[in-house]
Amino acid sequence: MKTIKEFMAAGHTACDNEFARAEEAALANNWSVAETAFTTFQSAMSHHFKMEEEVLFPTLKSSGGPAGPVHVMLMEHAQIKELLKQMAEAVAQKDAQRYGGLSETLLIVMQQHNYKEENILYSMADDILAQEREALIERMQAV
Amino acid sequence: MKIASLSPDQAPPIGVPLRFFAVAPVFLVLAALLLTIGDGNPFANTHSPALLAATHCITLGFMAMVMLGAIQQVVPVLIGSQMPAPRLVAWLTMLPLMGGALLLTTGFALSKPELLNLSWPLLGLAFLVFIGASLFSLARATAKNPTRTAILLSILSLAGAVTLGMLMARGYAAGLSIPYARLATAHISLALGGGVMLLIVGVSYQVVPMFQLTPNYPKWLTTYLSPAIFGALLLSLIPLTFESAPRWPGLIAEIIFWILTSGYAVITLKLQSQRRRRVPDATLSFFRLGMIALLVAASFSLGSLLPTAYSDHLRMLSVLTFLLGFAMSVIQGMLYKIIPFLVWFHLFRGGVNAIKVGIPNMKEIIPERWMWWHLKLHGGTLLAALLATRLDMAAWLVMLGLLLQGILLGCANFAGISVYRRTYRRIEQAST
Numbered sequence: 371m372k373t374i375k376e377f378m379a380a381g382h383t384a385c386d387n388e389f390a391r392a393e394e395a396a397l398a399n400n401w402s403v404a405e406t407a408f409t410t411f412q413s414a415m416s417h418h419f420k421m422e423e424e425v426l427f428p429t430l431k432s433s434g435g436p437a438g439p440v441h442v443m444l445m446e447h448a449q450i451k452e453l454l455k456q457m458a459e460a461v462a463q464k465d466a467q468r469y470g471g472l473s474e475t476l477l478i479v480m481q482q483h484n485y486k487e488e489n490i491l492y493s494m495a496d497d498i499l500a501q502e503r504e505a506l507i508e509r510m511q512a513v
Numbered sequence: 514m515k516i517a518s519l520s521p522d523q524a525p526p527i528g529v530p531l532r533f534f535a536v537a538p539v540f541l542v543l544a545a546l547l548l549t550i551g552d553g554n555p556f557a558n559t560h561s562p563a564l565l566a567a568t569h570c571i572t573l574g575f576m577a578m579v580m581l582g583a584i585q586q587v588v589p590v591l592i593g594s595q596m597p598a599p600r601l602v603a604w605l606t607m608l609p610l611m612g613g614a615l616l617l618t619t620g621f622a623l624s625k626p627e628l629l630n631l632s633w634p635l636l637g638l639a640f641l642v643f644i645g646a647s648l649f650s651l652a653r654a655t656a657k658n659p660t661r662t663a664i665l666l667s668i669l670s671l672a673g674a675v676t677l678g679m680l681m682a683r684g685y686a687a688g689l690s691i692p693y694a695r696l697a698t699a700h701i702s703l704a705l706g707g708g709v710m711l712l713i714v715g716v717s718y719q720v721v722p723m724f725q726l727t728p729n730y731p732k733w734l735t736t737y738l739s740p741a742i743f744g745a746l747l748l749s750l751i752p753l754t755f756e757s758a759p760r761w762p763g764l765i766a767e768i769i770f771w772i773l774t775s776g777y778a779v780i781t782l783k784l785q786s787q788r789r790r791r792v793p794d795a796t797l798s799f800f801r802l803g804m805i806a807l808l809v810a811a812s813f814s815l816g817s818l819l820p821t822a823y824s825d826h827l828r829m830l831s832v833l834t835f836l837l838g839f840a841m842s843v844i845q846g847m848l849y850k851i852i853p854f855l856v857w858f859h860l861f862r863g864g865v866n867a868i869k870v871g872i873p874n875m876k877e878i879i880p881e882r883w884m885w886w887h888l889k890l891h892g893g894t895l896l897a898a899l900l901a902t903r904l905d906m907a908a909w910l911v912m913l914g915l916l917l918q919g920i921l922l923g924c925a926n927f928a929g930i931s932v933y934r935r936t937y938r939r940i941e942q943a944s945t
Binding site: 479 | 877
């Protein structure tokens with residue numbers, strides 16, 4: 371059976387792949403591919419955030435998990451959402467220069483965020499929510 | 514499980530790392546100027562005062578300055594543990610390191626023992642504070658990952674290198690008769706082969722996959738590589754400790770050291786070639802140049818073990834390639850990611866108003882073309898350095914290269930600081 375960490379980390383990798391595809395196409399000014407790839411990337415990200423914000427984080431908090439780390443993760447989600455919004459504008463304007471700068475920024479924000487989740491928060495969730503792991507993953511998949 | 518590691522105030526104020534990064538390029542300029550003093554080609558003699566002074570300008574004033582500043586910034590995130598009293602530690606490492614490096618290098622350049630005598634207590638203080646704070650932070654780290662092990666071994670090597678360095682500076686200033694040649698070899702091995710090598714290895718485990726979306730380093734490698742490098746390094750020092758000890762175990766250990774470090778370079782290059790992010794990136798190019806230089810340094814060192822007339826020359830080339838080619842490439846490449854990110858990150862904390870006035874993205878902080886110019890300039894300096902031991906003309910090119918690199922990096926850093934200040938003011942105006 372998958373741990374929460376394995377399940378969620380696989381989600382990060384999937385988002386990374388879409389990120390790379392969209393960035394490469396945008397920098398090559400190949401906007402038809404970039405638009406599709408960015409939309410896929412954005413919806414993968416928003417699905418991942420929903421799983422966390424609607425299921426994982428509230429369950430963790432109500433099971434006595436610490437509020438501090440969850441709060442920080444939510445703040446970083448807000449940063450990432452803002453960058454995604456600006457990137458969507460750059461795609462709409464077909465502005466490769468701006469897209470490249472924003473995606474460079476997003477990459478670091480996103481990678482250090484994922485690092486903290488995978489090394490601290492998900493392990494914490496696997497410990498605290500060990501009993502209900504399977505049901506929790508099912509609930510997240512259903513979001 | 515410690516939660517402090519995810520605290521929003523985990524990062525020290527932006528001024529802390531930027532001060533280290535702003536001072537460092539000044540030492541590159543100083544290194545270039547120091548190389549011009551003295552008679553003849555400073556690269557022709559490994560013991561020339563100008564070369565000794567310039568080398569310490571680069572290792573202490575530039576490399577240690579950047580690495581100490583960056584470690585205080587990055588390690589809390591990588592190992593999940595804060596440095597104690599971050600502001601105090603920052604001041605107590607930066608100021609004595611700056612003063613100590615200036616005194617030591619001028620002491621070497623002007624052959625003034627009294628300056629060396631003033632330098633070593635300052636350098637000792639800087640590293641003592643830094644090493645103490647780092648060990649404290651490592652001891653309470655929640656993440657018991659291979660990066661933590663590598664950084665711990667790097668810091669232990671650094672402690673050894675600093676102790677030997679202080680001993681030599683003190684001995685030289687007081688005219689003591691101690692085995693300088695053997696101490697110097699151990700000092701260089703611990704500083705470069707341990708301190709620098711293991712730090713870069715440990716940080717690579719995280720940043721190589723993170724920033725280029727490469728596959729992860731294999732688990733066996735991250736578990737065993739840094740202890741194996743550290744072990745080989747210590748074994749290679751045995752013949753220096755006991756004069757009567759046979760030479761062959763040390764030679765075998767040195768061969769193992771270079772095989773391990775070359776293996777790391779080859780695997781890093783292979784991972785980078787499998788990266789999912791395929792867009793041009795100056796940091797990546799600096800990093801790859803660094804790995805190729807590490808392979809070249811390894812071949813020079815292995816070549817120097819053969820009993821030929823070129824042995825000393827090859828050893829000198831190996832140190833130059835390791836220092837300028839491997840360490841400096843990786844450090845400069847990392848700076849071009851760290852500075853723009855810090856500026857963006859600290860501006861974003863301005864919240865709603867920051868978003869309203871618009872924060873420059875990472876590529877609007879330091880112009881990207883400067884980074885590519887710097888890469889070319891750095892590559893050119895490195896090639897000149899390889900020829901400088903034999904060609905006087907090339908020695909001049911190294912000086913010019915270092916001078917221009919210092920100026921360019923200084924400008925890049927100040928560009929970052931001024932973008933930060935300008936945007937910060939606009940955010941403040943928007944909130945009133």
